[in-house]
Amino acid sequence: MSEITPERVAHLASLARIALTDDEIEQLTGELGAIVDAVATVQRVATPDVPATSHPIPLTGGMRPDEVGQTLTTEQALAGAPDHDGSRFRVTAILGEEQ
Amino acid sequence: MTDLTRLFAADLSARLTSGDVSSVEVTQAHLDRIAAVDGDVHAFLHVSADALDSAAAVDADRAAGKPLGELAGVPIAIKDVLCTLDMPSTSGSRILEGWVPPYDATVVARLREARLIPLGKTNMDEFAMGSSTEHSAYGPTKNPWALDRIPGGSGGGSAAAVSAFEAPIALGSDTGGSIRQPAAVTGSVGVKPTYGGVSRYGAIALASSLDQVGPVSRSVLDAALVHDVIGGHDPRDATSIPDAWPSMAAAARAGQSGDALKGVRVGVVKELEGEGFQAGVKQRYHETLDLMAAAGAEIVEVSAPNFEYAIAAYYLILPAEASSNLAKFDSVRFGLRREVAGGTVEDVMAATREAGFGPEVKRRIILGTYALSAGYYDAYYGSAQKVRTLIQRDFAAAFEQADVLVSPSAPTTAFKFGEKMSDPLAMYLNDVTTIPANLAGVPGMGLPMGLAPEDGLPVGLQIMAPAREDARLYTVGAAVEQLLEAQWGGPLWTQAPALT
Numbered sequence: 001m002s003e004i005t006p007e008r009v010a011h012l013a014s015l016a017r018i019a020l021t022d023d024e025i026e027q028l029t030g031e032l033g034a035i036v037d038a039v040a041t042v043q044r045v046a047t048p049d050v051p052a053t054s055h056p057i058p059l060t061g062g063m064r065p066d067e068v069g070q071t072l073t074t075e076q077a078l079a080g081a082p083d084h085d086g087s088r089f090r091v092t093a094i095l096g097e098e099q
Numbered sequence: 100m101t102d103l104t105r106l107f108a109a110d111l112s113a114r115l116t117s118g119d120v121s122s123v124e125v126t127q128a129h130l131d132r133i134a135a136v137d138g139d140v141h142a143f144l145h146v147s148a149d150a151l152d153s154a155a156a157v158d159a160d161r162a163a164g165k166p167l168g169e170l171a172g173v174p175i176a177i178k179d180v181l182c183t184l185d186m187p188s189t190s191g192s193r194i195l196e197g198w199v200p201p202y203d204a205t206v207v208a209r210l211r212e213a214r215l216i217p218l219g220k221t222n223m224d225e226f227a228m229g230s231s232t233e234h235s236a237y238g239p240t241k242n243p244w245a246l247d248r249i250p251g252g253s254g255g256g257s258a259a260a261v262s263a264f265e266a267p268i269a270l271g272s273d274t275g276g277s278i279r280q281p282a283a284v285t286g287s288v289g290v291k292p293t294y295g296g297v298s299r300y301g302a303i304a305l306a307s308s309l310d311q312v313g314p315v316s317r318s319v320l321d322a323a324l325v326h327d328v329i330g331g332h333d334p335r336d337a338t339s340i341p342d343a344w345p346s347m348a349a350a351a352r353a354g355q356s357g358d359a360l361k362g363v364r365v366g367v368v369k370e371l372e373g374e375g376f377q378a379g380v381k382q383r384y385h386e387t388l389d390l391m392a393a394a395g396a397e398i399v400e401v402s403a404p405n406f407e408y409a410i411a412a413y414y415l416i417l418p419a420e421a422s423s424n425l426a427k428f429d430s431v432r433f434g435l436r437r438e439v440a441g442g443t444v445e446d447v448m449a450a451t452r453e454a455g456f457g458p459e460v461k462r463r464i465i466l467g468t469y470a471l472s473a474g475y476y477d478a479y480y481g482s483a484q485k486v487r488t489l490i491q492r493d494f495a496a497a498f499e500q501a502d503v504l505v506s507p508s509a510p511t512t513a514f515k516f517g518e519k520m521s522d523p524l525a526m527y528l529n530d531v532t533t534i535p536a537n538l539a540g541v542p543g544m545g546l547p548m549g550l551a552p553e554d555g556l557p558v559g560l561q562i563m564a565p566a567r568e569d570a571r572l573y574t575v576g577a578a579v580e581q582l583l584e585a586q587w588g589g590p591l592w593t594q595a596p597a598l599t
Binding site for chain 1: 198199200201293295308334335337338341405408411414415422429431432433435436438439442443445446447448449450452453456458461464465466468469472478481482483484485487489491523524537538539541566
């Protein structure tokens, strides 16, 4: 039995910074409950003696030479931004008035 | 007069080299085809305005006697997940609508260096999450074999472009089958290379430990030719394998030699058929195995008991990685911003992501956030990573007994639009055959093995090889293709219905 509740979905959405509507929360609660029950089957075979794999092809020393190379210009980096002042990204106020 | 859109890339290459046709003529033929059929098929999200200029430049260099690569002047379609300097790159999402990246993906830069002609960007499920293109923010792509059916996903646009003769070759990306499953249901060829064999730099990330870019085509040799152009080490991708690779095209040509299957041990994966597989898929699969045996292959049954848990592990690992990767869509540096009167920057982010992401993307981000959250991490994400180890062990044991493994590429032929949209789990089960290769990082190829008798729709064969043995796929794949085409009297796509 899944532990997915509407309250949990709302909390996860706030962590993920998605302003879900109430209808979306209701629908996702049912869907995620079914999905979580299905994927929880991994616990049947994931015993303590089995090591975890994070990457399929182990590579070490994936460093490239520390050389000066081509990078983006400020203009290129800002070209796709929703808002900027010519040298920096412009965002909505991060701190409230009282701070 | 020859219809230039019906030729293989290898044949176009020969004709371009001999001066029989120009790249402008070849490119124009494909642009005309796109204009004629893409209103129905909707394979493309964007058609390049520069294709004819690029083609003219190749023709000029050829006339001047400059050295050119084998595929120079041949048009190619590019999945919209790949960053292109001169065309929007949306990954099928509203949140990146109209975004033009400030750099090319490495694979795109390599296409340009080799002087291929980018025709445009192809449709896909949003951020490559889906098996049908129904999750594209820009509307679905139709299957050229039956317009009321899905072309597979997420790379349905690339597969449909190739199978509708809008492009001879294309690039796709495969995280859990997004190249191989669309190839299966559209009667095309698609390859997911060994993880690390092709650069991921500039491929908009879905799940970084699973994503691989690869070729889509109408023949095994054409896929190999594209693989040779895009493959190889890239210092900009820390997971790129620094090895030298053999020529995939040479491997494919070796497969066409006639006796390439003699003595090859072909492992039939017991767990990848049976329940849930369409009768016509199973029938064509066993006929193909018989054909391979008659050509000297040694068919052995292998068991991979942990494949049963592959989908469950995948739908924990993928959402976990995707929820991290998609955090970059924060309304600050690129893409959509939805303003909130009097709101903080976090309110703006949340409103933007609510407006810019579709339902499947939200579902997976929330699921991934859950799988990674404190108190649940070990039970879900941690357990999934252990299953990944078990699946790698299954592959290792199977490759002790066999040189290649085979299965159907997908359990069914193309399903109808809407059939699985209301049930996310049913959609996920469609990837049962393709996901194990992504979890283990091994290469996989899908190629057509006929039409299912009950619905007349294409069926795909999947071939898998050990990591770094991509060349073996091309040799075996080309040999099987030759046997099948001898039976059919030509490539499967000659049986495709006309679209106009």
